[in-house]
Amino acid sequence: MTAPANSAPRPRRFLPSGPLKGTIRVPGDKSISHRSIMLGALAVGETRVTGLLEGEDVLATAAAMRAMGATVERTGEGEWSVSGVGVGALLQPQAPLDMGNSGTSTRLLMGLIASHAISATFIGDASLSKRPMGRVIEPLSQMGAAFEASEGGRLPLTLRGANPAVPIEYRLPVASAQVKSAVLLAGLNTPGITTVIEPVPTRDHSERMLRGFGAELEVETDSAGVRTIRIRGEAELKPQTIEVPGDPSSAAFFIVAALIVPGSELVIQNVGLNPTRAGLVEVLRQMGGDITELNAREVGGEPVADLLVRHSALKGIAVDPEIAPSMIDEFPVLFVAAALAEGTTVTTGLDELRVKESDRLTAMAEALALAGATVVETEDGLTITGTGGEALRGGGPVVTHLDHRIAMSMAVAGLVSRDGVEVDDTRPIATSFPQFESLLDGLRG
Numbered sequence: 001m002t003a004p005a006n007s008a009p010r011p012r013r014f015l016p017s018g019p020l021k022g023t024i025r026v027p028g029d030k031s032i033s034h035r036s037i038m039l040g041a042l043a044v045g046e047t048r049v050t051g052l053l054e055g056e057d058v059l060a061t062a063a064a065m066r067a068m069g070a071t072v073e074r075t076g077e078g079e080w081s082v083s084g085v086g087v088g089a090l091l092q093p094q095a096p097l098d099m100g101n102s103g104t105s106t107r108l109l110m111g112l113i114a115s116h117a118i119s120a121t122f123i124g125d126a127s128l129s130k131r132p133m134g135r136v137i138e139p140l141s142q143m144g145a146a147f148e149a150s151e152g153g154r155l156p157l158t159l160r161g162a163n164p165a166v167p168i169e170y171r172l173p174v175a176s177a178q179v180k181s182a183v184l185l186a187g188l189n190t191p192g193i194t195t196v197i198e199p200v201p202t203r204d205h206s207e208r209m210l211r212g213f214g215a216e217l218e219v220e221t222d223s224a225g226v227r228t229i230r231i232r233g234e235a236e237l238k239p240q241t242i243e244v245p246g247d248p249s250s251a252a253f254f255i256v257a258a259l260i261v262p263g264s265e266l267v268i269q270n271v272g273l274n275p276t277r278a279g280l281v282e283v284l285r286q287m288g289g290d291i292t293e294l295n296a297r298e299v300g301g302e303p304v305a306d307l308l309v310r311h312s313a314l315k316g317i318a319v320d321p322e323i324a325p326s327m328i329d330e331f332p333v334l335f336v337a338a339a340l341a342e343g344t345t346v347t348t349g350l351d352e353l354r355v356k357e358s359d360r361l362t363a364m365a366e367a368l369a370l371a372g373a374t375v376v377e378t379e380d381g382l383t384i385t386g387t388g389g390e391a392l393r394g395g396g397p398v399v400t401h402l403d404h405r406i407a408m409s410m411a412v413a414g415l416v417s418r419d420g421v422e423v424d425d426t427r428p429i430a431t432s433f434p435q436f437e438s439l440l441d442g443l444r445g
């Protein structure tokens with residue numbers, strides 16, 4: 001997060017709530033918003049974006065693209081105009097790029113810069129400075145980029161791009177859309193064909209959008225589900241008009257809130273339901289969640305629907321680890337649903353949660369336990385025995401560790417607690433969902 005160093009933490013106690021009723025609309029998808037600005041900045045001419053998420057993470061991307069020569073301007077609420085410089089023509093930034101809390105900005109921009117004849121220094125907040133960058137340094141070094149990173153491959157780091165870069169074939173060692181995207185974006189300005197092999201599918205917004213902007217990109221899926229993605233470099237991107245669909249990862253907090261608060265009946269409009277992102281809805285339905293898709297349609301080339309969510313008696317399940325990549329950001333709030341379900345929910349295969357904005361397994365285990373839930377932390381997951389719908393005791397303050405999703409998840413837990421849940425700092429929420437608290441407060445009436 002980019003809050004000034006001297007801004008004080010903003011604690012808040014999230015109190016028990018009556019039924020959540022009404023209709024809300026969630027803000028634009030964070031992944032698609034980042035990519036709209038980056039690709040717009042590489043297309044010659046004006047890209048117009050509506051529904052852009054105006055959270056701190058996306059604003060960090062906008063500032064970085066400006067520092068490298070693009071014109072990025074806000075023209076109205078969620079309405080932005082991006083005039084790009086062309087692939088290969090990014091300018092040398094004159095100061096370090098401050099990525100705030102944003103791993104997506106950092107890793108995708110490292111990819112873009114890796115095949116340009118410029119260098120850049122990346123800095124970020126305390127959370128981002130702990131996150132591993134080796135996963136992108138490795139393939140981008142193979143392509144010819146040079147790195148001087150802090151210990152353990154972390155920020156601050158300086159990257160010197162290679163021009164021309166070398167096309168590679170890279171098999172992803174971790175299921176990560178950020179690593180995949182970094183290599184594909186580097187491939188945009190690399191002669192020849194850059195190939196990424198993805199054994200486990202992750203969000204495919206980069207592939208869809210690169211094609212939409214006119215890059216030559218092919219995806220082949222074999223019988224085992226392994227995806228091979230090839231992009232032809234020295235691409236020429238054409239400016240686009242983009243409508244960003246609502247973020248399923250932001251909708252997630254209200255989906256779970258409506259399921260666990262008795263008497264709730266909530267319509268959440270404009271929820272992106274790309275199959276590589278929709279795992280949470282599937283898992284909640286397996287737990288007995290009553291979620292109906294209304295008005296299914298396409299927005300910006302992505303499947304979207306309004307979701308009608310009714311309070312439901314949830315049951316614990318064993319969550320199939322194969323579904324994890326399609327709901328990787330939604331586990332913190334799934335753990336809250338599990339804490340209110342009847343019986344035990346077991347999650348496994350979630351090592352990646354330890355390297356998000358915080359170690360989300362430890363952070364959620366500690367926060368939920370403090371609020372009175374029964375949680376066991378294992379090496380790669382949490383096992384949670386729920387209350388069967390009884391309110392949690394509540395308490396706190398729970399520690400958010402500069403992680404927006406821990407703050408919002410525990411705010412949701414507070415809605416079904418006796419004493420409320422105190423969150424130590426709500427400032428990080430602005431990285432991805434600045435309207436979260438006002439939407440929630442509006443629903444409580």
Ligand code: S3P
Binds near residue numbers: 030104178179181352
């Ligand atoms: C993202 C990919 C995911 C996700 C992050 C956004 C993206 O990260 O957690 O919030 O936009 O590509 P990983 O690639 O680390 O899984």
